Each structure stands twice: as structure tokens, then as C-alpha cells.
Amino acid sequence: MEFDKKHNQRTDMSFDPDFLENKYKTERDKRIREDGNDQYIEVKGEFSYFVEDPYVDEEIKREPVEDEVEVLIIGGGFGGMLAAARLREAGIDNFRIIEKAGDFGGTWYWNRYPGASCDIESYVYFPLLEETGFIPKKKYTDAAETLEYCRILSKKFKLYKNVFFQTEVTSTKWNEETKQWTVNTNKNDSIKANYVVHSNGPLNRPKLPAIKGINNFKGHTFHTSRWDYEYTGGTSYGNLTNLKGKKVAVIGTGATAVQCVPHLGETAEKLYVFQRTPSSIDERNNKETDSEWLTSQKPGWHNKRRNNFESLLTGAPVKEDLVSDGWTEAFRLLFGSLRSKAPSKFRMLSWALTSITSQEMYKLGFKQYMTNKAMTHMDIRNAIQIADYQKMEMVRARADEVVQDRATAESLKPYYNQFCKRPCFHDEYLQTFNKPNVTLVDTDGKGVNQISENGIMFEGKEYQVDCIIFATGFEVGTDYSRRAGYQIYGVDGISISEKWQDGLSTFHGMHSKGFPNCFFFGPAQSGFTATYTYSLDEQSVHLAYILKSAREQGISRIEASQEAEDKWVKTIIEKARLTADFQEKCTPGYYNNEGKINQNPQNNFYGAGPIEFFALLKKWRSKGSLDGLTLKS
Numbered sequence: 330m331e332f333d334k335k336h337n338q339r340t341d342m343s344f345d346p347d348f349l350e351n352k353y354k355t356e357r358d359k360r361i362r363e364d365g366n367d368q369y370i371e372v373k374g375e376f377s378y379f380v381e382d383p384y385v386d387e388e389i390k391r392e393p394v395e396d397e398v399e400v401l402i403i404g405g406g407f408g409g410m411l412a413a414a415r416l417r418e419a420g421i422d423n424f425r426i427i428e429k430a431g432d433f434g435g436t437w438y439w440n441r442y443p444g445a446s447c448d449i450e451s452y453v454y455f456p457l458l459e460e461t462g463f464i465p466k467k468k469y470t471d472a473a474e475t476l477e478y479c480r481i482l483s484k485k486f487k488l489y490k491n492v493f494f495q496t497e498v499t500s501t502k503w504n505e506e507t508k509q510w511t512v513n514t515n516k517n518d519s520i521k522a523n524y525v526v527h528s529n530g531p532l533n534r535p536k537l538p539a540i541k542g543i544n545n546f547k548g549h550t551f552h553t554s555r556w557d558y559e560y561t562g563g564t565s566y567g568n569l570t571n572l573k574g575k576k577v578a579v580i581g582t583g584a585t586a587v588q589c590v591p592h593l594g595e596t597a598e599k600l601y602v603f604q605r606t607p608s609s610i611d612e613r614n615n616k617e618t619d620s621e622w623l624t625s626q627k628p629g630w631h632n633k634r635r636n637n638f639e640s641l642l643t644g645a646p647v648k649e650d651l652v653s654d655g656w657t658e659a660f661r662l663l664f665g666s667l668r669s670k671a672p673s674k675f676r677m678l679s680w681a682l683t684s685i686t687s688q689e690m691y692k693l694g695f696k697q698y699m700t701n702k703a704m705t706h707m708d709i710r711n712a713i714q715i716a717d718y719q720k721m722e723m724v725r726a727r728a729d730e731v732v733q734d735r736a737t738a739e740s741l742k743p744y745y746n747q748f749c750k751r752p753c754f755h756d757e758y759l760q761t762f763n764k765p766n767v768t769l770v771d772t773d774g775k776g777v778n779q780i781s782e783n784g785i786m787f788e789g790k791e792y793q794v795d796c797i798i799f800a801t802g803f804e805v806g807t808d809y810s811r812r813a814g815y816q817i818y819g820v821d822g823i824s825i826s827e828k829w830q831d832g833l834s835t836f837h838g839m840h841s842k843g844f845p846n847c848f849f850f851g852p853a854q855s856g857f858t859a860t861y862t863y864s865l866d867e868q869s870v871h872l873a874y875i876l877k878s879a880r881e882q883g884i885s886r887i888e889a890s891q892e893a894e895d896k897w898v899k900t901i902i903e904k905a906r907l908t909a910d911f912q913e914k915c916t917p918g919y920y921n922n923e924g925k926i927n928q929n930p931q932n933n934f935y936g937a938g939p940i941e942f943f944a945l946l947k948k949w950r951s952k953g954s955l956d957g958l959t960l961k962s
């Protein structure tokens with residue numbers, strides 16, 4: 330690679346940055362729509378069959394329960410399991426988990442579609458690996474193994490005796506007199522709890538595009554997160570034998586579709602893949618675990634590894650790349666573009682810095698660096714943008730190399746910065762479009778907007794199919810209680826929807842004034858990690874620390890102070906500037922609130938990255954004073 334040192338720019342570029350800049354803008358502009366998130370319909374009423382649980386054999390019938398627990402955890406996914414595990418470690422055993430599914434697993438309980446797997450390295454993704462001693466089979470795990478791991482974890486921490494499955498919370502209400510929450514469920518339970526932990530999953534509610542005629546379709550249909558194996562045959566490893574002789578349509582080409590499309594293409598007589606925006610598909614290169622290597626790791630290796638991975642992904646300084654895969658390579662390219670000249674602070678979230686202004690860089694504390702003229706602000710922006718173009722050119726070249734039909738290959742090329750959408754890694758997806766029974770229907774950013782009795786209508790043509798599969802993702806930017814499926818009523822009966830109607834307001838993303846003894850898990854106003862289990866574990870450690878301290882100090886009421894909350898919201902808004910301009914240039918999707926960026930910058934995660942956020946929480950704990958929380962005994 331040749332470098333123009335003066336401009337900190339590659340000189341051997343085989344692409345035209347001006348052309349790409351325009352192309353990215355054109356592709357973005359044609360996808361921006363006025364209705365934003367409202368283009369999707371809520372999966373309820375006549376659509377509620379899309380969220381029925383296809384994985385339970387029979388409904389659990391039990392008498393309603395009226396009792397009392399110290400901690401009630403809503404959600405039995407990794408967040409709920411980790412919260413419970415960390416509470417047990419802290420000696421707090423009086424808790425109950427409420428979970429709507431038939432087992433633990435959360436996202437992995439629901440997402441068992443063929444090919445479902447995780448492309449974050451398993452040695453990083455699986456939490457508490459040292460505690461369980463589990464050896465994942467491969468570098469990248471799959472849905473079946475992850476679900477198995479959830480069961481191992483639940484057994485190890487004896488969680489099965491503390492859970493109500495197939496139970497949905499309908500409301501939680503605070504009682505100031507008793508200083509307790511009352512949690513009601515669809516099984517008519519009424520449970521009193523000193524503390525409630527809301528770990529209901531950021532991507533838990535399937536969403537459907539509001540397509541004209543969606544309910545007129547006479548064939549079979551389902552969402553990928555409720556895969557109908559009775560209809561397709563097979564398992565999450567594929568072999569969908571019942572699809573022989575069937576015509577199938579998939580709507581959507583995000584991370585989920587990328588994994589299930591190869592299996593559908595394998596057996597369906599005809600497969601149409603309806604694309605609005607192509608995903609970026611990089612190599613995956615999965616491989617068997619070397620168990621000798623894993624078992625010979627020194628204690629503390631797991632935390633070191635996941636910290637190393639997330640550090641690399643956010644530009645925090647690291648000496649080596651332990652994971653060394655498509656994710657870290659992408660970031661190494663971006664940061665490498667800054668060469669060693671840029672201070673580590675500059676490398677933080679460097680992908681977001683492609684659009685930041687000099688003034689903002691000054692405000693963010695890069696003044697000293699800016700004035701020593703080692704590299705100007707424009708140099709940095711250019712270098713990062715060029716590195717991103719370079720990486721995406723490689724991704725686009727792969728489509729050309731793999732896909733035989735020229736027009737199809739062209740349609741499969743993503744024209745946006747790599748982290749505008751979730752990057753995908755797959756070694757069979759692009760190849761599937763070489764099969765004679767598979768057709769990509771490129772809607773050129775328009776999306777499917779009409780369904781007939783017999784199939785999908787697009788530009789005057791009817792694509793007749795037996796089955797339509799919605800790979801259209803999950804609600805993100807909608808009201809909290811709509812996504813959670815229940816309302817939270819705090820002090821004076823104020824609901825969380827009312828409190829947050831003008832924007833999220835929390836302290837550390839976990840507490841919200843007016844909602845005492847209530848703990849929120851998730852990325853909102855908190856640290857957002859590619860390895861989501863890592864954030865959940867950090868939140869669990871934090872929760873356990875607070876509840877243990879409360880117990881030791883005889884505290885029974887914990888609430889964010891107004892001052893601490895205001896300060897935190899201000900921090901979130903300030904840090905959100907780091908990513909806002911970057912997102913503005915991106916094609917719409919759930920990463921950038923469907924293109925409606927910064928309508929409210931407080932509805933964001935902690936913009937300086939998870940490593941800084943975790944360090945901040947750790948420092949807060951080390952003070953031991955529970956600063957920012959109003960405490961009553």
C-alpha cells in the first residue's frame with residue numbers, strides 16, 4: 330500500500346472517492362422516507378399470530394401466584410440470566426425471573442431459523458466462560474449450541490427453580506407506602522418485589538412492514554424469529570425437506586436473511602429474495618476450536634479477550650489483536666489509516682469521525698493535538714473515509730468475484746460506509762445467487778409495497794409463491810413499553826412512557842427518577858457493544874454491587890437524583906455528537922432511526938464507546954458512595 334504522507338492518504342487507489350461520495354449520497358437519498366419508523370406495523374391484533382411461540386409443546390397451566398420476592402427480573406435471555414447469576418454470586422438468592430418463552434435463551438430461544446448463528450467470536454460472545462468451563466465447538470457458534478449454553482448457565486446458577494416460563498408481565502406498579510413494586514402477569518399473578526430489573530431485550534419485538542394487502546395472502550407466512558419448522562421441515566442446521574416443490578419469498582436482506590437464505594435456496598423449488606438494501610458480506614472463515622489452546626488459557630483470559638475485542642472496535646489502545654477476524658480487520662484498517670501519528674483518543678470511534686467538524690474536535694478535547702499540526706482535521710477525516718471506501722471496495726469486489734450474473738452481482742453491492750449497517754460475514758450467501766432456482770428481486774431501495782392473494786407484487790409483476798418469510802427485523806425506535814409489552818407506573822402513577830415521551834432520561838442508563846428500585850438493562854444511554862453479552866454482564870455486575878451495598882447499608886429505596894440524571898442526559902447529548910453526523914450520511918435502518926437522526930440526541934447510547942463507559946461505572950463503584958442515587962432506609 331502506498332501512502333501520500335503529506336495528506337495521509339493512499340496514492341494507489343483504484344477507486345474514485347468523489348464518485349463514491351456521490352453514489353453513497355444517491356443511494357441514501359432514494360431510501361429516505363417521511364414515515365421513518367411508522368413504515369412498520371405493530372405485531373398485534375390481526376397480526377398477533379406472527380408472535381405466537383412455535384417452540385412450546387404444550388401450554389403451562391398453573392394457579393395464579395401471589396407472593397413476594399426481593400428481586401424480580403423480567404426477561405430470561407442473557408441479560409436476565411446474568412443478572413441472576415451475579416446476584417447469586419453476591420449472596421442475593423431471593424429473586425424470580427419472569428420469561429414469556431418456554432425456556433431460557435431470549436434472542437436465542439426465538440431466533441432458531443436455519444443457519445442462525447453468531448458472528449461475534451464464541452470465545453468472546455459466551456459470557457461466564459471461565460466459570461462454566463464450556464468449550465464452544467467452533468470460533469463462531471450457532472443457535473443450537475448457544476441455546477444449549479443458556480441451559481448450562483441456568484443449571485450452573487440454579488436458575489430453573491427461580492423462573493416462571495410462558496408468563497408475560499402485563500404491568501409493574503410502584504407503591505410508595507410499602508416501597509415495593511407490584512408485578513402483574515398474563516397468568517394473573519400478583520407479585521410484590523423490592524426491586525425490579527427490566528431486561529426485556531432491545532430487539533425482542535418482531536416488526537412487519539406495513540405492506541398493502543399483507544393480510545390478503547392466502548399462502549403460508551411467518552417471521553424469521555418464529556420459524557415454522559412444521560411447515561419447512563429441517564432444523565436450525567438446515568435440511569428444509571418440506572420445501573421441496575415449494576415456491577418461497579423472503580422479504581429483507583439483513584443479518585438474519587443472510588444466514589437463512591442459503592438454506593432456503595438449498596431446498597425450495599424456487600426462492601425469490603426481495604431486497605431493499607444489500608448487506609455488506611465479508612468472509613467468515615469459521616473453524617473448529619483448538620480445545621488444548623482454550624483450556625491452557627490463564628485465568629482472566631476471557632475478560633482480557635472481550636476487552637481486547639471491544640477496545641479494537643472502538644479505537645481504545647491495544648497492543649495486539651487477539652480475535653483477529655473480519656470485525657477487527659475492518660477496524661484495524663480504519664485506525665491504521667490514522668497511522669501511529671494520531672493519539673489513541675483520536676482513534677476512539679474513528680468511523681464516526683469521518684463527518685465530525687474541526688470545531689467539534691476542539692470541543693472534544695483534541696485541541697492540543699490539532700494545534701501541533703501533525704495532522705489536520707481534514708487529513709484525519711479523509712484518511713478514515715478513504716479507508717472505509719477501501720474496505721467497502723473489497724466487499725463489493727467479492728460480490729463481483731462470487732456472483733456470476735453481472736446484474737445480480739451489481740445489485741448485491743452495498744454503497745454506504747461499513748458501519749452504517751450491521752456488517753455481515755458469510756461464506757455461502759452470495760454463492761446462493763448462482764443457483765438456478767434463486768432470484769434476487771432488487772427493489773432498488775423501494776422495498777416491497779404490495780402483497781396479493783398469491784404472492785408479491787412488484788412493478789406490475791406478480792411473484793406467485795406458497796410462502797412469504799418476513800426477515801424484516803425488530804422494533805427499535807418505538808415507545809419503550811410498546812416494545813417491552815407492559816407498562817411501568819412509578820411514583821404518583823406516572824408511566825415510563827409519559828416520563829420518556831420527550832426523550833430518554835436516565836442515570837447511567839440504568840436508573841430513572843420517579844422509578845425507585847427499578848433497574849433498566851440495555852444499550853439506551855448506556856455502553857453499546859458489538860458483543861452485547863459483554864454489556865449485559867457489566868450491567869449485571871453493577872446491579873449486584875448496588876443491591877449488595879443497599880443490603881449492607883440497610884437501604885430500602887434507591888432512586889436517581891434529579892441532578893445526576895440531568896447531568897447524565899447532558900453527557901449523552903454531548904457524546905452523541907460523535908456519531909450524529911456520521912449517521913446522517915448513512916442509508917436508513919435501525920442503526921440511525923430509519924434516517925431520522927438526532928430528532929432527539931438523548932435517545933442514544935453513550936457515544937464515547939463501551940470501554941470508556943465500563944471504566945466510568947467501575948470508577949463509580951470504587952468510590953463506594955453510590956453517588957447520584959438518593960437513598961432511604
Ligand code: NDP
Pocket residue numbers: 446447448449532538540580581582583584585586588603604605606751775776777778800801802803917918919
Ligand atoms: P434488520 O433490521 O437488520 O433487517 C431487516 C431487513 O428487512 C432489511 O434488509 C430491510 O431493508 C428489510 N426490509 C424492511 N422493510 C422492507 C420492505 N418493505 N421491503 C423489502 N425489505 C424490507 O433485521 P435482522 O433480523 O436481519 O437483524 C437484526 C439484528 O439482529 C442485526 O442487526 C444483528 O444485530 C442481529 N443479528 C446478528 C446476527 C449475527 O450475529 N450474525 C444474525 C442475525 C441477526 P433496509 O436495510 O432497506 O431497511
